[in-house]
Amino acid sequence: MNAPQPHPAPLPLFQPRRAAFWLFLLLVVAGLSTVGQTLLSGLRVMPVSALAGAAAWALYTLPLLWIFRRLGVFRGQTAAPFVLAFAWGGLGAVFLALPANQAMFGILSKLVSPEFCHTWGPAIAGPTDEEPLKLIGVILLLLIAPGRFRTISSVMALGFVVGLGFQVVEDYFYTVSTALNHPNAHQLEPVVQILVLRGGFCGPWSHAAYTAIASFGVGYFVARRDLPTGRRLGVAALALLTAWALHGFWNSPALGSLMEGLTILLYFPLKGLPVLLAALLLWRVARHEKTAV
Template identity: 50%
Template sequence: MSAPHDPLTAHRRLKAGSLVDARAPIGVDGFFQPRRAAFWLFVFFLVNGVFSMVSNFYVGYRVVPTAVVLATLVWALYALPFLLFFRSLDLFEQHPPLGFAMAFAWGGFAACYLAIPVNSAVESLSAKLFGPEFTKDWGPALAGPINEEILKLLGIVVLVMIARTQFRTILSVVVLGAMIGLGFQIVEDLLYSVNTAIQFPYTDQVVPVGLMFLVRGVFSGIWSHALYTSVAAFGIGYFITRRHKPLVQRTAVAVGAFALAWFLHFFWNSPWLQNIGGGGVGGVLVLSLLKGIPVLAVGYLLWRFAGHEEGSQLRTVADYYIDDDLMTAEERDSLTSLRERRHLRKHMRQAHGRKAARTLHRLQRAQLHMIRVCEENGAGVPAARAAQDITALRTDLAAATA
């Protein structure tokens, strides 16, 4: 039985033969938790990371100021399509903005700050044990996956410990994992650009930035850290959301997901297949596709599984809390599928124009937002405000399709 529109007067509802307090908030932890040790652990590593990265960039700025400014602009703009892609998937309803900012900051500053000396130590140990030639070929494949994946995964664990009840589905963990990986990827690419400009044999400070953008942005950016970390995060998400499963099974999935992320990173950094495709830009492109497409395929399958599970959760909450005049049965079916939502917008654009399609998109997001509000707070005042937004957008959509 759906909740009445006025949650302030509707105190109870009938559900499965029992009375349930419809106004009682389910409760969701925020990401600002100064009373938890994990929060201060996060702050400690973040402050150290910011100080270390800013110091590195300041030293670089004194040597190649144009390259530092240009690289910062280039990689900041490069991050925007990824953020817009996440928004197009309606993933930003998963967590408040502070959660995404903290995830990006951990990857970009804390994980990078910790990875630099550890990577150097692993490569130095490899050179002593196996020789410099071996380390030249296999050093990145050893140091990067081992150190960087562990440090990024540590960020996921810390965020989960800070805001424990934020993570109710696998996708909610995968999204923050991708954001941690994106932060690491952007700051690492920025460091590579600055260091390349410092070591460049000519005085030109623009060309090295362009070369790094081509190699690390165009050829390898899609199948990079954001994807690796989201794969590892899948295991953490399974572990904390499948509490009804045996501990051994949950642990095996978590370890397996991390091992898969490690192998994907190792496969990319390794010298395998390096002679395929020949030299030049064409050869680099062929090698990137041969190594990158399998990585992308694995990530797609895991994201799709997490998305299906997320859809089931959304439908359950919508059926429990939301009336049919706010969300019809057809809309409930379509909201659980990104493909169906896009299909409806495409049909709306063909039938009534772009304005109507944009209004439908806003309505879909408002409905998703209301589901999140109900999931986190029950049928309280925030849900009533979300219902008002949906009603207003329905009026706008009716006018756009008149």
């Protein structure tokens, strides 16, 4: 019996001959400009909130990455692709999602009504725009360096970091926006408020989980080349649809009656646990998947 052939060394991430590399770089740089403008506007009006918010969300992110590294989520990979994944989520995807969401809200207001858009707009526009845009970053990184991510679990890890980047930058935008519109002069109060609400109550079942779920399908498509293309495409589409549905359910007014009194403590777990359970289930399936690219 012939010995199995070793996989070729993965390509470096600097690939100036690949169109995917330049598209990725262009959109990340454009996103950096957008995020920079938000930071500067916050510094001009609410400097303490802007700086404290940036520090708070950085401190929120780093322990999460350390924990997942200790759990072996990033096993066998260097830090570089995950830095790029975070950059896509926090810069490239955010840059594309801002105008896309505005356009979707405008369409819903005109086609249905402003009232419908106010109530259901986040549940429709958010997942419809944001889930594919985040997943584009995962696909671009796979195109830039084919073979670097050989398993479904490694692609899911990439998606997790893309989603985390989007989540953290989006939460920072909310922090600055809340500070600019806060009725009190205390600049640290809105930072703590958004950190507890969006980081604590919403964080475990937010964009990192959505994009990890959607990335399961991409990983399945590239890793299971022994299966028919139609089946692989079907799994990829189903994974994206699952992330879209869970994101839409979270953004929807469903279970809104629990947003009063002590029942608010039930609201977040009831809406978020399906997201977390789906991500953990797919992660378990991916870790038992032996087929590599």
